[in-house]
Amino acid sequence: MNYNRQMTDPVHDCKLLGVIRALTGLKDSAIVVHGRPGCHSGMLSLQALTSSQRFVNVVFSGLKSEDMAFGGEARLFRALLNVSGVMKPKLVAVAIASAAGIMGDDVAGVVKKVLNSVKDVSFIVIDACGYSGSEAAGYEGTLEKLGSFMVQTHDKIENAVNIIGFRADEPHWRGDLHELKRLLNLQGISINTIITSCSFDELIKAPKASLNVVVGGDGIGLAEYMKREFDVPYVVTPYPFGILNTxxxxxxxxxxxxxxxxxxxxxxxxxxxxxxxxxxxxxLEGIYGSLKVALLGESSRVFSFARFLSDELAFDVKLIAVRCRNFITGDEISKINCKVLVEPDRLDFEDEVSRLDVNMLFASSFERNIAMKLRIPLFRFSYPVIDEVYLTDAHSLDLEAH
Structure with a gap:
């Protein structure tokens, strides 16, 4: 990697996307992006193209260029009233994007004013400024904030678990969700809540579970919060790709x-x-065993998927690039024998893929140009996938992933 130049095209995104992804799948909620139109349109497009188009909950505060001088509090106030009245959500999350953060709008004050006119709606204000953190920080911070809505309970459900770290915008997420439930049911274990692929009421009742299962390490902050506040223990597991991980x-x-x-x-x-x-x-062994591959994806998924490719399909894994790190990334790297890049520049990733002369790339739609330039196949396994459509419930988890 060339450390002498600035990063020009990082493989990870800004804090706002992490906030959006944490809230995607949370039914009866709305996300109001208080920022410039480009921030909203980018988040709206990614959500609509990667998750259920029947449930798109990203809306815009209406901030315009002239508001940079005089503030956008009035527009945000009207937007929150409209969202509450039209969409009738149980939760409204106000994501403060970079422009509004620089302006210093009193978002909390606007929300307090709205609460005087709106009933039966909960509000949460989230710092989503790109300059204040990474995509991973946005995801983790949002989950921890959602924990404040949970309610203590003394009637725990025996052998019921919460799943933390599952995202309703990953490739094959519908099929994977079904497989997670099936896998656990076969062991006599039920799912209480899948955070955040659930309703707001289900989120509130998450402390009823006997255990939090943190898949891949994403969401440990929320798991620690629930252990401290509600005495719900947690365990960190690999993402169940293939036999060994499952x-x-x-x-x-x-x-x-x-x-x-x-x-x-x-x-x-x-x-x-x-x-x-x-x-x-x-x-299969003869074909796969001769192929050198590179992977790029979130820390929570990429190491488990690399293990599946290497130990079960006999691929020669040469390079792993981590798009978003989490609390256990360092531990995962210590178990790996190949080259690992953590949140690299996309140009450095391309240089490394080319230098290693790999035969296949496992990544997202955003690496399509790299694969085309190097004339190698691209297998889309990580977020975002926006140039393919899945019309079946095929899944990537379990022992018999499709």
């Missing part, structure tokens, strides 16, 4: 609940997979 996911979850793993269910699924590929595994 078994570890189930073993850690069951152990944390004090349950025995039902290995018979796992072995039965393994047998079905072995029968399906028994006549082709030599061909």
């Amino acid at each position: 078994v570890e996911f189930l073993e850690k979850t069951c152990k944390a609940l004090g349950r025995n793993v039902n290995y018979e269910v796992i072995e039965e699924e393994e047998r079905r997979i072995q029968e399906a590929i028994s006549d082709e595994h030599l061909f």
